[in-house]
Amino acid sequence: MTRLTFENVWVRYGSGRSSHDAVRGVDLVVPDGRLVGLVGESGSGKSTLARAAVGLQEPSRGRILVDDVDVVGARGKTAAVRRQVQMVFQDANSSLNPRMSIGASIEEAFVVRGAGGGRAGRRAEVATLLELVELDPARAGDLPSQLSGGQRQRVSIARALAAEPRILLADEITSALDVSVQGTVLNLLMRVQRELDLTVLFISHNLAVVRQLCDDVAVMKDGEIVEVGPAASVIDDPQHPYTQELIAAIPRVGTPLFDRGAHR
Numbered sequence: 001m002t003r004l005t006f007e008n009v010w011v012r013y014g015s016g017r018s019s020h021d022a023v024r025g026v027d028l029v030v031p032d033g034r035l036v037g038l039v040g041e042s043g044s045g046k047s048t049l050a051r052a053a054v055g056l057q058e059p060s061r062g063r064i065l066v067d068d069v070d071v072v073g074a075r076g077k078t079a080a081v082r083r084q085v086q087m088v089f090q091d092a093n094s095s096l097n098p099r100m101s102i103g104a105s106i107e108e109a110f111v112v113r114g115a116g117g118g119r120a121g122r123r124a125e126v127a128t129l130l131e132l133v134e135l136d137p138a139r140a141g142d143l144p145s146q147l148s149g150g151q152r153q154r155v156s157i158a159r160a161l162a163a164e165p166r167i168l169l170a171d172e173i174t175s176a177l178d179v180s181v182q183g184t185v186l187n188l189l190m191r192v193q194r195e196l197d198l199t200v201l202f203i204s205h206n207l208a209v210v211r212q213l214c215d216d217v218a219v220m221k222d223g224e225i226v227e228v229g230p231a232a233s234v235i236d237d238p239q240h241p242y243t244q245e246l247i248a249a250i251p252r253v254g255t256p257l258f259d260r261g262a263h264r
C-alpha cells in the first residue's frame, strides 16, 4: 500500500500576465489503501491536481509525495516511483488508440513498465487483466470501436492496472457513460481497489456516489481545498458555506431539472 501526499501544491497555466493559478496551495493526504473523493464545481482545479500527480502538468511550487519520495520533475528511479501513480480519464477514447487492438493497448503499458516475460508471458498477463475487469480475454483482438462505452472504460482501467500502480486517480470515470452502466464500472473499481489494495483519489461531481464509495472527501473551490473529512460527515453535515451550497445544488428526486413554463 502507498500514500499520496500533496504539500502546498500550486499549478499555473500560461505565463506572464495571462497566467492563472488553477491549483493554489493544496495540502491533501490520500492515505494507504483509502478512497478519497475530490469534489467541487467545474473549473475548481480537480483534474489539474490529479494531472500534476502523474506528471502531465508540473506544479510551479510544492511537493507531491508517493510515500516519502517527491515525484515532482521525476527522472530515472523517481520516474519509476511516479509510474506507481496511474490515472483513468473521463473519456476512454482519449486514452485508447482507435487503430490498436485493446490487447495491444494493454500490452503497450507493460512495455512502458519495462515488464519482461516475452510475448507469450505478456499475452497471458493481458488475458488476466481483461478477466480482472470482467471482459472476455477472447476479445483482446477487438478494436475500441467494437466495444460499448462501459467496456472501453473497463479497458482503460485494465490499461492503467497494467503499469502495476499502487495509486489510482479516477477522474470522472463514469460521467461519459450511460447511467445504466455507471454502477457496473463503479463496482468494478471498488472490487479492484479491494483486491489490489489500491490507494484511490476519486474525482466526481456525483456527491451521492462519493458518499457511498469514499472514506474521506476533499472539497475544492477556486484551486483550494476548503473542507476535508470523512465522506459521510462532510456530505451529511457540511461546515464550509461552499460545501453547503454544493450539496444544496443537488437536484432532489422529483424536482424538475428546469422550469418548462419559463421557456414558453
Ligand SMILES: Nc1ncnc2c1ncn2[C@@H]1O[C@H](COP(=O)(O)OP(=O)(O)OP(=O)(O)O)[C@@H](O)[C@H]1O
Residues within 6 Å of the ligand: 013, 014, 022, 040, 041, 042, 043, 044, 045, 046, 047, 048, 049
Ligand atoms: N490546459 C490548460 N490551459 C489553460 N488553462 C487550463 C488548462 N486546463 C485547465 N485550465 C483551467 O484551469 C482551471 C481548472 O481546470 P480543471 O480542469 O482542473 O478543473 P476541474 O475542477 O477538473 O473541472 P471539471 O470538473 O469541469 O473537469 C480552469 O479555470 C480551467 O479553465
